[in-house]
Structure formats: C-alpha cells, structure tokens
Amino acid sequence: xxxxxxxxxxxxxxxxxxxxxxxxxxxxxxxxxxxxxxxxxxxxxxxxxxxxxxxxxxxxxxxxxxxxxxxxxxxxxxxxxxxxxxxxxxxxxxxxxxxxxxxxxxxxxxxxxxxxxxxxxxxxxxxxxxxxxxxxxxxxxxxxxxxxxxxxxxxxxxxxxxxxxxxxxxxxxxxxxxxxxxxxxxxxxxxxxxxxxxxxxxxxxxxxxxxxxxxxxxxxxxxxxxxxxxxxxxxxxxxxxxxxxxxxxxxxxxxxxxxxxxxxxxxxxxxxxxxxxxxxxxxxxxxxxxxxxxxxxxxxxxxxxxxxxxxxxxxxxxxxxxxxxxxxxxxxxxxxxxxxxxxxxxxxxxxxxxxxxxxxxxxxxxxxxxxxxxxxxxxxxxxxxxxxxxxxxxxxxxxxxxxxxxxxxxxxxxxxxxxxxxxxxxxxxxxxxxxxxxxxxxxxxxxxxxxxxxxxxxxxxxxxxxxxxxxxxxx
Amino acid sequence: xxxxxxxxxxxxxxxxxxxxxxxxxxxxxxxxxxxxxxxxxxxxxxxxxxxxxxxxxxxxxxxxxx
Numbered sequence: 001x002x003x004x005x006x007x008x009x010x011x012x013x014x015x016x017x018x019x020x021x022x023x024x025x026x027x028x029x030x031x032x033x034x035x036x037x038x039x040x041x042x043x044x045x046x047x048x049x050x051x052x053x054x055x056x057x058x059x060x061x062x063x064x065x066x067x068x069x070x071x072x073x074x075x076x077x078x079x080x081x082x083x084x085x086x087x088x089x090x091x092x093x094x095x096x097x098x099x100x101x102x103x104x105x106x107x108x109x110x111x112x113x114x115x116x117x118x119x120x121x122x123x124x125x126x127x128x129x130x131x132x133x134x135x136x137x138x139x140x141x142x143x144x145x146x147x148x149x150x151x152x153x154x155x156x157x158x159x160x161x162x163x164x165x166x167x168x169x170x171x172x173x174x175x176x177x178x179x180x181x182x183x184x185x186x187x188x189x190x191x192x193x194x195x196x197x198x199x200x201x202x203x204x205x206x207x208x209x210x211x212x213x214x215x216x217x218x219x220x221x222x223x224x225x226x227x228x229x230x231x232x233x234x235x236x237x238x239x240x241x242x243x244x245x246x247x248x249x250x251x252x253x254x255x256x257x258x259x260x261x262x263x264x265x266x267x268x269x270x271x272x273x274x275x276x277x278x279x280x281x282x283x284x285x286x287x288x289x290x291x292x293x294x295x296x297x298x299x300x301x302x303x304x305x306x307x308x309x310x311x312x313x314x315x316x317x318x319x320x321x322x323x324x325x326x327x328x329x330x331x332x333x334x335x336x337x338x339x340x341x342x343x344x345x346x347x348x349x350x351x352x353x354x355x356x357x358x359x360x361x362x363x364x365x366x367x368x369x370x371x372x373x374x375x376x377x378x379x380x381x382x383x384x385x386x387x388x389x390x391x392x393x394x395x396x397x398x399x400x401x402x403x404x405x406x407x408x409x410x411x412x413x414x415x416x417x418x419x420x421x422x423x424x425x426x427x428x429x430x431x432x433x434x435x436x437x438x439x440x441x442x443x444x445x446x447x448x449x450x451x452x453x454x455x456x457x458x459x460x461x462x463x464x465x466x467x468x469x470x471x472x473x474x475x
Numbered sequence: 476x477x478x479x480x481x482x483x484x485x486x487x488x489x490x491x492x493x494x495x496x497x498x499x500x501x502x503x504x505x506x507x508x509x510x511x512x513x514x515x516x517x518x519x520x521x522x523x524x525x526x527x528x529x530x531x532x533x534x535x536x537x538x539x540x541x
Contacts, residue, residue: 034527068527162490162529200531201522223528224518242525359488378502431488432498433508441476444490 031220034068036243040085044276062220063097063198081286098161120151148190152197208235229264297457300464303338307469310385316456325388356427361442365418370436378433391471476532494526
C-alpha cells in the first residue's frame with residue numbers, strides 16, 4: 001500500500017491514541033461508481049483497513065452505482081453484482097442517481113429489495129405499489145453522536161431525473177430547494193448533518209449557500225474531481241470523478257453536539273495494492289456470468305461482410321426505437337465474419353463494444369443526406385451503413401475520397417423526399433462527429449446500442465443477412 | 476443544448492457528455508479524432524471532469540492540454 005493511504009491510516013491511529021473529549025465521525029464516500037465492479041476488491045480492502053481502526057466508519061454512495069459495465073447492467077437481476085459488493089463492503093446508505101432509474105420501476109424495486117442498505121431521497125414520491133424502498137433520511141448513531149443524512153435525487157430541466165421519461169412513469173419529483181427546508185427539524189435533532197445528493201457540483205454549491213446548517217454535502221452526478229473537500233459558506237463539499245479514481249474520507253470532530261472541525265482527504269484507488277480476497281472471488285464469479293453465454297438469436301446463414309452485420313444492427317435500432325431510418329459509421333461494426341448458428345450476449349457486446357447509446361433526431365431528407373456525408377468525411381472516408389433507406393454514392397474518382405453525388409432511396413424504391421421530416425437514429429459517437437447543419441440535434445438515450453440489439457434479436461429469433469448491403473458505389 | 480469549449484460555442488444533442496462535445500470540437504477544429512482521448516477538461520472552477528461527465532445547457536468547459 002502506498003504512501004497516501006498509509007499516512008491516512010497513521011493519522012487515524014494517532015487521533016484515537018490522543019483520547020480527547022471530542023468524538024470523531026468518519027465517513028467514506030463514493031460517487032458515480034457506474035458499475036466499476038473491477039474496483040470493488042480494492043475498495044473492500046480500504047474499508048477493511050479503516051474499520052480495523054474505526055469500527056464506527058460510515059460508508060455512503062452519492063448515487064449512480066450502476067450503468068457503465070455490461071457485466072453488471074445485463075445481469076439478472078439487473079445490477080445485482082454492484083449491490084452484492086455494496087452489501088459485502090457494508091455501505092450504510094446510497095442516494096438515488098439518475099441512472100438508478102435506468103431499468104424502470106421494476107428494476108429499481110428489485111435493486112432496493114436486494115440492498116442491505118437504504119436508498120435516501122427526500123424529493124421523490126413513490127406509490128406503495130411500485131415496491132421501491134426509499135426513505136427521505138436516516139439517522140446513524142456513531143458512539144453516541146447522532147448523524148442525520150438527508151438524500152436528494154437529481155431532477156433535470158423536464159422535472160424528472162435525466163433518464164428516459166418512461167423509466168420514471170408513476171414517480172413524482174420535487175426540486176431540492178423546495179424540500180430541504182421541510183427537514184430543518186431533523187438538523188436540529190442531530191449533531192452532524194449530511195446532505196447525500198446526486199444533483200451535481202454547481203447545484204451543491206448553491207445548496208451550501210442556501211442551507212449553511214449542513215456540515216457536509218456528499219456530492220455526485222457531474223463527475224467533478226475535487227481535491228479532498230471544498231468549503232463553501234462553511235459547508236464541506238466532496239466529489240470524486242467517475243468510476244472510483246478516488247474515494248473521500250471525511251473526518252468530523254464533534255464536541256458538545258457541535259462539529260468543531262471537518263476535513264476530507266482523498267484515497268487514490270490506483271495507489272492501493274491490497275485486495276479483499278472474498279471480493280476477488282465475487283468478481284471472478286460475476287465476470288464468468290452465464291448471462292454472457294446466453295443465446296439471444298441465431299443467424300440462418302453465414303455472415304461474411306461488415307455491411308451484412310451493420311445492416312442488421314441498424315435494422316435492430318430502427319425497429320426497437322420506432323424510427324424511419326437508422327445509420328451508423330462503418331467503423332462501428334467490429335466483425336466481418338460470423339458463422340450461421342447461435343448469437344450470444346457476449347457476441348453482441350464484441351460486435352458493438354463501445355457502450356454507445358442512441359441519439360434520436362427529427363431530420364429532413366436534406367439534413368440526413370448532409371449528415372451521412374459528414375459521417376463519411378469524419379470516419380476516414382467510409383460511407384455509413386443505413387436501415388430504412390439505401391444510398392447510391394458517386395465519388396469524384398476511384399480513390400473514393402470525395403463524394404460527388406449522394407442519392408437516397410426509400411424502401412419502396414422512390415427517392416427520399418429531401419423536404420420531408422424523418423425520425424432518424426444514430427449512436428452518440430456518430431451524432432458527435434457529424435458537424436452538419438440540422439434543426440434538431442436530438443437527445444441521447446440511456447440504453448446502450450448493444451442492449452437494444454439484444455432486445456431485438458430476442459424478439460426476432462432467427463435472422464438472415466447474407467448478401468445484405470445498404471449502398472452502392474460509383475465513380 | 477449549447478456548450479462552450481475554449482470559447483467555441485458548440486450546439487449538440489441533449490444528454491451529451493464531455494467526450495461527445497470534445498468529438499464535435501475536434502471535427503470543428505480539424506483535429507484528429509484520436510487526440511480526443513488524451514484531452515483533459517476542467518469546469519469553470521478548474522476542477523477536472525472525466526469524459527463521461529454529463530453536461531448541461533450553457534455549460535462552459537476548458538481543454539487544458541491542447
């Protein structure tokens with residue numbers, strides 16, 4: 001174990017040996033773990049060491065525990081690996097991040113039922129029938145010190161968390177600033193007051209200005225890397241990036257029911273060399289998940305070109321997202337050969353491994369045409385693959401580096417209407433690299449493009465794409 | 476939504492991350508897309524943001540190693 005973590009441990013030992021009247025509350029906090037299951041053996045080892053010194057250590061997650069790793073997000077029940085690790089490590093509570101809603105109410109209900117800790121959110125209203133177990137706050141007793149923790153979930157500009165509206169249908173949300181004053185009584189009853197939020201650094205700074213009677217805000221959502229903690233209006237704020245580059249260790253000294261000092265230090269996970277062996281075994285178990293070998297569909301015939309697989313991928317997205325047209329960059333297809341027979345979850349994750357998500361836009365035929373040319377230019381002069389329309393690409397010469405003319409055809413063989421509006425899907429990578437003019441930039445969804453293909457194949461059963469292509473080239 | 480990267484206003488889809496906006500910025504500035512992975516970005520206060528960080532409308536970010 002490296003210097004940083006050792007020095008923190010040494011400081012803890014010395015503070016315990018001093019034996020002053022003040023009582024110490026220590027909180028280990030994580031945020032935006034995004035299913036970083038590979039980091040859990042190290043996190044467990046850190047907690048083991050800290051708990052040896054301070055059995056009263058509290059551990060909180062500020063939300064977005066899931067979404068970011070197929071081994072977790074495609075597990076059945078969804079996100080169980082992260083929950084199992086958090087249970088094992090002994091998390092005391094978690095905020096609800098916007099990604100906690102990614103598997104709709106059913107998924108969230110299962111997650112909360114499987115967790116040995118509580119989810120805290122004061123600004124959510126869940127019907128009893130949803131089965132979602134969430135409470136506004138929790139009070140912990142640490143050696144006679146009352147620690148009150150109020151949870152706040154993210155609410156975006158649409159009045160719901162940043163997830164697909166269907167994912168939160170049936171839930172209602174309030175703005176954090178409207179709800180927090182309703183719990184002032186709780187702060188008067190507790191010695192230490194914590195806001196466990198998933199609303200982003202900037203909004204947390206505003207909360208600190210408005211509600212200075214909180215001691216600490218354990219922040220999340222914006223993946224902001226703070227150096228330890230920052231004091232804003234006397235409130236200590238801490239947040240640590242994305243997928244556990246560091247965790248925060250907040251130490252509060254409490255005398256006569258008041259916090260007399262507070263600080264947050266960072267523990268860098270890449271500097272920790274020890275692993276918890278049980279967590280190692282859990283990781284090996286989850287990484288050998290039978291889910292990855294599960295058959296989701298079958299190819300009726302052999303696949304022998306990138307185009308064949310690309311057209312299948314675009315067909316899947318178009319159908320699942322109810323679009324007129326779907327397209328992707330040629331470089332987004334990672335296989336050009338696949339034998340007839342079963343297709344597994346792992347095959348699809350290898351075919352589309354980028355964790356991209358869908359962007360759905362409303363485009364005129366002209367805007368689509370411009371976007372396809374922009375994609376060609378940005379993707380090393382390779383024409384994109386489409387579904388819902390076909391293309392005849394005429395290049396200036398045999399080098400195929402410049403498109404002279406592009407003609408698009410609807411499935412009925414007629415030319416695509418350049419003025420008509422179409423619902424078009426592509427992935428976030430393509431939507432980003434296409435810097436062509438369009439009225440609607442669209443919206444990025446939360447489901448990965450690979451998970452959309454899996455859902456489609458499960459419905460289709462056997463598919464046949466031999467010989468399929470979406471464009472012809474001329475010069 | 477619109478995000479400002481090094482004083483360059485970029486209009487991009489809602490729900491874009493830092494990585495998405497950097498790709499658009501790279502295309503706009505004719506940088507190689509392979510450069511994007513190595514770019515380090517901060518918010519207006521100078522805090523590092525990772526490429527998966529979600530962005531909001533009118534957010535301002537800065538590339539610090541270009």
